[in-house]
Amino acid sequence: MGSHDLEDFFxxxxxxxxHEYQRIRKRNDDHGTSxxxxxxxxxxxxxxxxxxxxxxxxxxGRILSARHRGGDPNGAPEISxxxxxxxxxxxxxxxxxxxxxKTYLxxxxxxxxxxxxTLKAKHLAEAARTAALVRNITxxxxxxxxRELFGTPIYGVLAHSHDWKGEDSNPLRNVEKALYKGIQELRHPREMLDMVCVADLGTWLPVKMPWVARGMRRGDWSRIEEHIELPEAYALTHMVRENRATPLMAFMTGLMRRLAWEEPRLLPIANYFHEVAPLSGNGPGRFWGDGIYSEEVRRVVTGPRWIADDSHWRTGDEWARFMM
Incomplete structure (x- = not known):
């Protein structure tokens, strides 16, 4: 079967x-201009x-917070x-x-x-720290x-290509290793990067499961539990590499989905993109305990009667079991 028109456009x-990347590399005379x-x-x-x-x-541009440094109402506002x-x-x-x-509210x-x-591992480490900083001034x-798992604004890294071109290089593993390290250093899942797109390699997007109690787990968890002591219940977040769509299409599909969470009128077109390029893949993740939630949300998700909706983001349900 032929490709979908949307895929052809991407x-x-x-x-x-x-083409632009090759033109910039060929000249390579000034890093600032490039x-x-x-x-x-x-x-x-x-x-x-x-x-x-x-x-x-x-x-x-820089992002200007409504909050003041140190909580002092007479102090300067926080800025990225x-x-x-x-x-x-x-x-x-x-x-x-x-x-x-060039400062924006x-x-x-x-x-x-x-x-x-040209992406390098250090760029992902720096971006992970900046994402956390931005989330903490909003x-x-x-x-x-x-609302508690996803911070604002959406924060990501976009790259034309990458630095791992040697014969024995493993660029996918290098990206995922850097992402894993960045996730482990965070204090809260809302600080995570939201997307990483390397145009000639792949796109990584977040998948967050708000709560997975023991009775809700599907499949065989025994091998995981041999190596990791899991609590009775926990939240689970991943940075998943999309392996069905091309990197640019995966990136825009992920961006449309995230925008649709905040602007429900985008849900139909975001659903359409997702139907053409459904999320499928795996990547680095982390388990989180109930300390990530406010008391109001923690009381609901840890309660015996919480029933999360499996339809996840497509309905805009902010209590869905599966969010991306």
């Missing part, structure tokens, strides 16, 4: 991105072409480091979008990405498993 985008051009490629060739109408894509590409809400004030001031930034021409959300 192949065209990927080919253009690859970096700027790489960011512009992701902003103009991918995001501006594929995002729904109304979202604003800007480059080189400079981030390569940001996506602003369709509801972001037009005057501030057009302003020459935290609650109006829906996604932020670090862009690399106010934690409360009230449902989704």
């Amino acid at each position: 192949e065209q985008t990927a080919a253009r991105l690859a 970096g700027d051009e790489g960011e512009a490629n992701w902003a103009r060739i991918v995001l501006e072409h594929w995002l729904p109408e109304g979202y604003h894509v800007v480059t080189k 480091p400079q981030i390569d590409v940001l996506i602003l809400s369709p509801y972001y004030p037009k005057f501030l979008v057009d302003s020459e001031v 935290a609650d109006g930034v829906v996604a932020a990405f670090e862009c690399k021409n 106010a934690p959300r409360r009230g449902t498993p989704y």
Whole structure:
């Protein structure tokens, strides 16, 4: 059978991105200029072409928190480091979008990405730390498993290619090893990276199961329990590599899904993308105890009567058993 038209369109985008990467590498005369051009490629060739109408894509900006440093109402507001590409809400004030001031209000930034021409392991380590920092200058959300497991804004890494091109190199393993290390160093699952896309290698996206009590586990867990002492119940998070779709299509499918959690009117188109490129894969993960939740949510998910919806993100149910 032939490929779906949507897949063909993404192949065209990927080919253009690859051409730009080769052009930048061939010149290779100034790292600052090369970096700027790489960011512009992701902003103009991918995001501006594929995002729904109304979202604003800007480059080189900082995220300005509504909170003040140290909790002092007279102190300076908390602010992020400079981030390569940001996506602003369709509801972001037009005057501030057009302003020459490159700081953006935290609650109006829906996604932020670090862009690399050639990805290295250290870039993923740095991005994991920055993602945690950004999540900690925005106010934690409360009230449902989704709101407490996923921080805002969406934060990820976009790369044209990678540094592991030697004959004996294993780039997939190198990415997953770096992601695993980054996850283990976090204090809370909301601090996780949301997506890593390497255009000529693969895309990694988060999958989060809010609670897996012993009676809810499916399959044979005995081999896992031989090596890890599991509590009676726990939350489980993974960074899963999509292995059915091409990297760019997997990235935009994942981004559409995450945007649809926050903007339910996007659910139909996000569902369509998912039908063409359903999530399938595996990757590094971590178990979390009930200390990650507010008392309100912990009381519900650990209770004997909690029944989570298996339909997960497609319905926008923030109490779903399976979120991505």
